[in-house]
Amino acid sequence: METLNKINVVYWSDYSSPYCYIGEKRLRSILKDMKIKDRVNIKMKSLEIDSNSGPKVSRNTNEYISQRYGISLEEAKNKIEELSKLGKKEGIDFQFTDTINTNTIDAHRLTKLAKSKGKDVDRVIYLLFDGYFSKNLELSDKNVLINIGKEVGLEEKDIVHMLGSDEFIDEVRKDEREAKKMDIQGVPYIVINNKFSITGCQNEEMLKKLFIDALENKLEITKSGLIKIADDGYSTPINNNDSKKDHGKVAVKRVLVHDVFDTNSYFYIDEKTNHGFLLDPGAEPDKLIRIIKNNNWTIEKILLTHGHFDHTGAVEELYNKLNIPYFVHEKGELYLKSTHYNLSRYCERNVILNDGQYFKNGKIFSLSSNPNVQLRVIHTPGHTPDSVVFYDEYNKLAFVGDTIFKDSIGTTRYFGGNDKDLKVSILEKIFKLPEDVTLLSGHSEKTTVGREKSLYMF
Structure with a gap:
């Protein structure tokens, strides 16, 4: 194994996307099973599903998913059942009935604060996903974020200062501008060795093959255009309704x-x-x-x-x-x-x-x-x-x-x-x-x- 290469993975994600939670758990499980975690450098990037949403969205999960995917309420119910089954395979207990749909920018900022302080970012990511989907916590609530931050060793004063200021907002927006430039339409979105891009939480076989090819230098790092692997349907679309965009006439x-x-x-x-x-x-x-x-x-x-x-x-x-x-x-x-x-x-x-x-x-x-x-x-x-x-x-x-x-x-x-x-x-x-x-x-x-x-x- 000493001759094998390092793998660079960039992972765009949002805490309100169930597919991102499934994909993140699946990715880390695969790296553990393949015993290559130490050879893979994962860089998490922020991409809000709906950066225009308010602190708390007042609609139930059925209505939210119906609007998000442009489907009927009955189809939304079926999608929730499908997501629950996918989650169970990854050890996730989705509690969709009481999910509090909310803006997630402060959750992304907390993740970047933890990274800047040298804390366990993987643990922060897990606690935010688990809090949102399994414990029905409101991720725009300052007390919720303070408690999660303290659990990984952050100082309360640092969290309070961050939440009361614009700290790390520019970093989140920088990630999102990069995603816009790359025309990313849904999350999760993964780039491996700047060569392959993947939309959706792809199946284990697909990911394992890509990692094996990367380790054997078959996926060389390149600055040319990405080779895109088609969306498998397991992704959350991004709301790009930004009034500042040049939509053109x-x-x-x-x-x-x-x-x-x-x-x-x-x-x-x-x-x-x-x-x-x-x-x-x-x-x-x-x-x-x-x-x-x-x-x-x-x-x-x-x-x-x-x-x-x-x-x-x-x-x-x-x-x-x-x-x-x-x-x-x-x-x-x-x-x-x-x-x-x-x-x-x-x-x-x-x-x-x-x-x-x-x-x-x-x-x-x-x-x-x-x-x-x-x-x-x-x-x-x-x-x-x-x-x-x-x-x-x-x-x-x-x-x-x-x-x-x-x-x-x-x-x-x-x-x-x-x-x-x-x-x-x-x-x-x-x-x-x-x-x-x-x-x-x-x-x-x-x-x-x-x-x-x-x-x-x-």
């Missing part, structure tokens, strides 16, 4: 394309860079290509609200001629590849797409030219199992596909449609958006959340 151009059905396709363009996304190119690819070239736009991705052929009919030609990758929800693969499910065979069409890329609920699509221009995925099954909304929180826009229209709602009569799912998607997801959000659908004029809420009784 976004232009939305609706193009009505004609085939068996008339469908709204949308160009979503950052006016500063002329880069953007194309949503639901249902037909007339030559027309769409002409618009792109005439405006000198660069379309980075094609985003699909669902897989019916009247929303995907122009994709193949755009992909072949302009090399634009296209993306659909993970439940949409069947719709892209089956003329039966995407309905094209019943309209004398043959739409089959084999090169799609798939995403999960909560995925954030950012422009490479301006990462602050973002669309967040909200899974809204009902019209089809793969139906989604692409939501721009800053510009208050939501591309809703065929889930809801001006003066009406989507149909569920086609393959995979479900009335109950549609109702939940509209009431618990779309209608939970601010009332002044503009809804842009596949087959109607634009409308707003507030207008549609006032019209419909379910």
Whole structure:
């Protein structure tokens, strides 16, 4: 073992993320099992899930998780059960019912204070996670933080001074600025030897393999771009709703394309860079290509609200001629590849797409030219199992596909449609958006959340 290398690990985390707690416990357990703890240098960095939240968030855990992940209350309940099972495997006793959701900046500051005083930082991290999730302590409460600090040997006067001042705030914000520069969208986020980045609390086999490769110098330290390992779905998204961001001015151009059905396709363009996304190119690819070239736009991705052929009919030609990758929800693969499910065979069409890329609920699509221009995925099954909304929180826009229209709602009569799912998607997801959000659908004029809420009784 003497010939093996040191491993540098940077771990971005927040104390209010259950996945960070699971990931941190799993990471240290793996290092212990592999007997390589002394060869791994772990540098913990702060990244608040929601730096804009107040000292105490007044909503229960079900509601908090529903809002955080853009899912229904029933889905939030299922996620809590899943998290509890994951926690038990790592020896964590999650007590979600009484968790006090709160701002965590002072907890991060306490960790940095402990490090500056040479105290047991690992112990501080454990006590903060355990206090938040198992003992239901309020991590913005000064007395809670004083008691945790004293338990690891910090002087009470030092803790009180830190809490009453701006000490270590700059250090926390520096970590978060670095995360923003790296376009980190969720925690935990791990970088190994400045080579591989990992989002989510990945499984043991994946982590062990990476550490073995690092020890054997197969993961050399590099200053080039990170190789990203895809999010496994076990991460907490970051709230990037920062009013100081340069979000840029976004232009939305609706193009009505004609085939068996008339469908709204949308160009979503950052006016500063002329880069953007194309949503639901249902037909007339030559027309769409002409618009792109005439405006000198660069379309980075094609985003699909669902897989019916009247929303995907122009994709193949755009992909072949302009090399634009296209993306659909993970439940949409069947719709892209089956003329039966995407309905094209019943309209004398043959739409089959084999090169799609798939995403999960909560995925954030950012422009490479301006990462602050973002669309967040909200899974809204009902019209089809793969139906989604692409939501721009800053510009208050939501591309809703065929889930809801001006003066009406989507149909569920086609393959995979479900009335109950549609109702939940509209009431618990779309209608939970601010009332002044503009809804842009596949087959109607634009409308707003507030207008549609006032019209419909379910």
